[in-house]
Amino acid sequence: MSSADADADWSIQEIARLSGATSRTLRHYDDIGLLPPSRIGGNGYRYYDEHALARLQRILLLRELGLGLPAIAEVLEGQTSNTDALTTHLHWLRQEQQRLDRQIGAIETTIRKLRGGEQLMAEEMLDGFDHTQYKQEVEERWGKDAYAKSDAWWRGMSADEKESWRARAERLGSDWIAAVASGIAPDSDDAQALARRHVEWLASIPGTPGAHRDYVIGLGEMYVADERFGANYGGTEGATFVRDALRVYAEANL
Amino acid sequence: MSSADADADWSIQEIARLSGATSRTLRHYDDIGLLPPSRIGGNGYRYYDEHALARLQRILLLRELGLGLPAIAEVLEGQTSNTDALTTHLHWLRQEQQRLDRQIGAIETTIRKLRGGEQLMAEEMLDGFDHTQYKQEVEERWGKDAYAKSDAWWRGMSADEKESWRARAERLGSDWIAAVASGIAPDSDDAQALARRHVEWLASIPGTPGAHRDYVIGLGEMYVADERFGANYGGTEGATFVRDALRVYAEANL
DNA sequence: CTAAACGTTGACGCTGCGTCAATGTCAAGC
DNA sequence: GCTTGACATTGACGCAGCGTCAACGTTTAG
Numbered sequence: 272m273s274s275a276d277a278d279a280d281w282s283i284q285e286i287a288r289l290s291g292a293t294s295r296t297l298r299h300y301d302d303i304g305l306l307p308p309s310r311i312g313g314n315g316y317r318y319y320d321e322h323a324l325a326r327l328q329r330i331l332l333l334r335e336l337g338l339g340l341p342a343i344a345e346v347l348e349g350q351t352s353n354t355d356a357l358t359t360h361l362h363w364l365r366q367e368q369q370r371l372d373r374q375i376g377a378i379e380t381t382i383r384k385l386r387g388g389e390q391l392m393a394e395e396m397l398d399g400f401d402h403t404q405y406k407q408e409v410e411e412r413w414g415k416d417a418y419a420k421s422d423a424w425w426r427g428m429s430a431d432e433k434e435s436w437r438a439r440a441e442r443l444g445s446d447w448i449a450a451v452a453s454g455i456a457p458d459s460d461d462a463q464a465l466a467r468r469h470v471e472w473l474a475s476i477p478g479t480p481g482a483h484r485d486y487v488i489g490l491g492e493m494y495v496a497d498e499r500f501g502a503n504y505g506g507t508e509g510a511t512f513v514r515d516a517l518r519v520y521a522e523a524n525l
Numbered sequence: 526m527s528s529a530d531a532d533a534d535w536s537i538q539e540i541a542r543l544s545g546a547t548s549r550t551l552r553h554y555d556d557i558g559l560l561p562p563s564r565i566g567g568n569g570y571r572y573y574d575e576h577a578l579a580r581l582q583r584i585l586l587l588r589e590l591g592l593g594l595p596a597i598a599e600v601l602e603g604q605t606s607n608t609d610a611l612t613t614h615l616h617w618l619r620q621e622q623q624r625l626d627r628q629i630g631a632i633e634t635t636i637r638k639l640r641g642g643e644q645l646m647a648e649e650m651l652d653g654f655d656h657t658q659y660k661q662e663v664e665e666r667w668g669k670d671a672y673a674k675s676d677a678w679w680r681g682m683s684a685d686e687k688e689s690w691r692a693r694a695e696r697l698g699s700d701w702i703a704a705v706a707s708g709i710a711p712d713s714d715d716a717q718a719l720a721r722r723h724v725e726w727l728a729s730i731p732g733t734p735g736a737h738r739d740y741v742i743g744l745g746e747m748y749v750a751d752e753r754f755g756a757n758y759g760g761t762e763g764a765t766f767v768r769d770a771l772r773v774y775a776e777a778n779l
Numbered sequence: 780c781t782a783a784a785c786g787t788t789g790a791c792g793c794t795g796c797g798t799c800a801a802t803g804t805c806a807a808g809c
Numbered sequence: 810g811c812t813t814g815a816c817a818t819t820g821a822c823g824c825a826g827c828g829t830c831a832a833c834g835t836t837t838a839g
Contacts, residue, residue: 339825553796
């Protein structure tokens with residue numbers, strides 16, 4: 272009979288799995304009165320029916336939108352309408368976003384200042400390279416004019432082009448940092464995909480050897496050796512990861 | 526002698542005022558070992574010298590950029606370089622921003638769905654107006670074709686124009702909500718400036734009476750009476766504030 | 780009958796202080 | 810020498826939303 276289904280209720284773990292919330296969360300919602308169980312067994316166990324499940328779904332939906340539990344409670348009590356609550360919350364989110372915008376701008380400015388100048392990216396890159404132990408090797412292999420060529424390329428760009436290039440470099444750095452944070456290995460598929468992107472990015476800089484095996488490997492070493500470069504990849508730890516990933520990639524594909 | 530100045534140190538309240546932090550914050554920084562006082566009196570009082578003050582300034586600077594106290598400690602200990610810490614933090618801020626972006630998008634979508642359709646803004650505005658107690662008065666004064674005209678105006682806009690108009694309306698709503706939250710009075714200068722903006726915005730909609738005294742006042746009443754409009758201003762409370770501000774403005778200027 | 784799985788009620792932890800509370804100290808004026 | 814007010818101290822709770830033990834009953838499958 273279907274009445275058996277209609278009267279059914281579930282244990283705390285069962286709705287936890289049905290809804291995606293944890294049992295701890297459900298007990299918390301009970302504690303603060305947001306979602307009391309529909310029934311409590313003689314053993315103290317909490318049981319929930321489909322009514323409670325529906326209420327839970329609404330709670331989780333609003334929570335995903337970022338509303339606080341008290342605000343959610345007001346909506347469910349009918350004291351506040353959905354649109355009212357969401358509009359208010361939307362406003363607060365916009366404030367937060369502006370705050371982040373300002374912080375990001377301030378940090379970018381600070382980082383650039385710490386580097387000692389805005390347009391030194393390219394100079395630093397090759398200048399830094401020269402500072403490494405690989406200087407001789409590089410000059411022998413790719414010529415002493417590599418620096419000059421790249422410098423001319425950089426100076427030839429418009430401000431917008433420079434900004435776009437910088438943004439691209441930052442996105443790459445951001446992804447490297449995320450990769451490190453996620454705990455994957457340098458030889459994993461994801462890391463190797465990043466390495467490929469990195470090499471393609473390098474190849475887009477004229478005057479450099481580009482996708483050349485020893486150049487890529489040497490560059491990786493430099494990221495670790497020179498803090499100014501490592502900073503783009505989340506510091507020494509990140510730079511080490513990038514170096515290892517690049518080496519694996521270069522030895523396998525270049 | 527200048528040596529008297531060089532050896533000076535300050536009480537906790539004094540550096541609090543010098544730095545802008547509160548004394549509670551300073552005691553907290555002492556508790557967690559982030560900024561110990563340079564000297565502790567026999568009475569247990571904390572005293573700070575110019576060295577400690579400089580350290581405090583660095584702390585506050587990094588804190589403004591959003592870094593956590595443990596991260597700041599690492600930087601000051603020299604375990605992490607400035608650029609490393611800032612780059613890592615920058616990455617985390619970007620993640621947060623994307624999260625907010627997604628939430629904002631989801632909420633806007635939800636609100637529009639709740640309203641029952643995207644492009645009903647203008648229709649709702651005048652339709653809702655008609656539903657109020659002011660319908661007769663409005664029709665008598667401004668003619669029955671006001672709705673039709675405005676409807677035609679809205680439908681004549683391109684998608685981009687509509688979006689831009691919607692964004693403008695949302696910014697206005699956002700500012701109203703901020704005004705209410707800040708606790709100012711409806712007849713304050715700031716609120717009246719908003720009212721002016723609001724009226725100018727109204728006047729930009731063809732087919733409406735625009736900056737007409739009774740129209741503006743009646744519209745304000747409608748915001749309170751009809752929840753669909755009040756939602757744009759943070760709910761009933763916000764709508765009431767807008768109504769009062771508009772009335773004051775209209776009676777004084779129109 | 781037993782072990783595994785699941786249930787319960789506490790209670791601490793995290794971020795960065797704001798905010799009392801209870802109490803001691805110091806400088807200035809009478 | 811005493812009072813007063815400003816300033817100092819060390820706790821300790823509170824906030825948002827659960828995660829994470831801990832210590833201990835209950836149900837269920839084998």
